[in-house]
Amino acid sequence: MDTIDALDHEIIALLVADGRMPCAEMSRRLHQPARTIRYRLERLLENNVVQVRPIINPTAFGYTILADVLIEAEVGRVWEVATAVSQLDEVSYVACATGDRDVSIQVLAHSVDALYQLITDQLHTIPGVRRTQTVLLPIKLKDIYQWQPPNPFAA
Numbered sequence: 364m365d366t367i368d369a370l371d372h373e374i375i376a377l378l379v380a381d382g383r384m385p386c387a388e389m390s391r392r393l394h395q396p397a398r399t400i401r402y403r404l405e406r407l408l409e410n411n412v413v414q415v416r417p418i419i420n421p422t423a424f425g426y427t428i429l430a431d432v433l434i435e436a437e438v439g440r441v442w443e444v445a446t447a448v449s450q451l452d453e454v455s456y457v458a459c460a461t462g463d464r465d466v467s468i469q470v471l472a473h474s475v476d477a478l479y480q481l482i483t484d485q486l487h488t489i490p491g492v493r494r495t496q497t498v499l500l501p502i503k504l505k506d507i508y509q510w511q512p513p514n515p516f517a518a
Contacts, residue, residue: 368516369516370393370399371403371407371412374400374403374404374407375511376514377389377393379509382415427473428474428478429469429470429471429501430478430499430500431468431497431498432470432498433460433464433466433467433496433497434465434468434486434492435494435495436493441465443490443491445465445466447490453471453477453481454468456469470482
C-alpha cells in the first residue's frame with residue numbers, strides 16, 4: 364500500500380472505537396459513499412494495515428494478574444529462548460529486546476502465586492534462560508488495540 368490518506372485514518376479511528384461498525388455507518392459518519400468505505404476497508408485489510416480480531420478480556424477467564432518479565436538469555440540463545448517462551452499459554456506478548464535484557468514478555472496469571480510458579484517452574488527451566496526480572500502491572504491504561512498511528516491530516 365503506497366499511502367494512507369486522511370480518509371483511511373478516519374476509517375481506522377472509527378474501527379478502533381468500534382471494530383464491528385458497519386460500512387454503512389462509517390459512510391454516514393464520514394459523509395462518503397458506502398462503496399468507497401467498503402473499498403478502502405478491503406484495501407486496508409488486504410495490505411495488512413488493519414486486522415479484524417476479537418479482543419479477549421483476560422479477567423473474564425480469571426487472569427487478574429498482569430506482569431512484564433524481562434529475560435536475560437545465554438549468548439547465542441536469544442531466539443531459542445524467545446521461541447520457547449512464546450509457547451507458554453500465560454504469555455501474551457514476546458519481543459526480543461536490546462539493552463541488559465534480551466527478551467521482553469507479558470504474562471497473565473490467576474494469582475501472584477501462579478505467577479511465581481510460572482516464573483520459577485517454567486521460565487527458569489527453559490534452556491538458555493539466565494535470569495529474569497519481573498514487574499507487576501496493577502493498572503493498564505492503554506493497550507495495542509487502542510493505539511492509532513499519528514494522523515498527519517488531523518486539524
